[in-house]
Amino acid sequence: MLHDGHRAIIVDPGDAAPVLAALDDQGLTMAGILVTHHHPDHVGGLAALRPRLQGPVFGPAREDIPTPFEPLQDGAVVSLLGLDFEVMAVPGHTSGHIAYFHASAGEVEPPVLFCGDTLFSAGCGRLFEGTPAQMHQSLARLAALPADTRVCCAHEYTESNLRFAAAVEPDNADIAEAIVTCRALRAQGLPTLPSTILRERAINPFMRCDVAAVVGSAVQQGAADRSGAAVLGALREWKNNFR
């Protein structure tokens, strides 16, 4: 949720109950809903929220989102609460997945990215519908956003992702430090999110497919060649079975 003290934007409401509780707690109305992709844990709360909604539902044009919603393509701009969000096509987890980026040019607050299940802190989504090449390109687009962009991922998977990242790059000091920070936050019941693009470039193996240590580990895991797509594909397969 993003709000201005009066009105809120809701992102990927998988469940209506916590959204309604937060709106009531803080006395907020609902100005709009942003959906990144079609999975039930991102759209499951839509029907129950619509009676309270005082604005549109936006979603990816190429996916089957519960209607009505305003379909968005890459490059579209959504305006809510006086903020512009640029729509970015980021296929890989699903084939029509989109992300929403607010550049906040000239404002005091840093930019904001809602990236759904494409980018997690120290990880990425599973490739349910897309290819390694698509996910590699999607993550490259996100990596090119401003370094101070606040990365609002849809799941708190950081701790287990960092365990995997450390296996990929045992000598990466940023990952070792992130593990300590992450464990301290989680022990207090606090989130590790939002992350930043700067941080993800340093600790996220899926955003580091051109780094020698990452390429080396991917080749050991059976990457067909040293291209970004092959490295990402091998990492993703490895992570799927990593415990």
Ligand SMILES: [Zn+2]
């Ligand atoms: Zn998903």
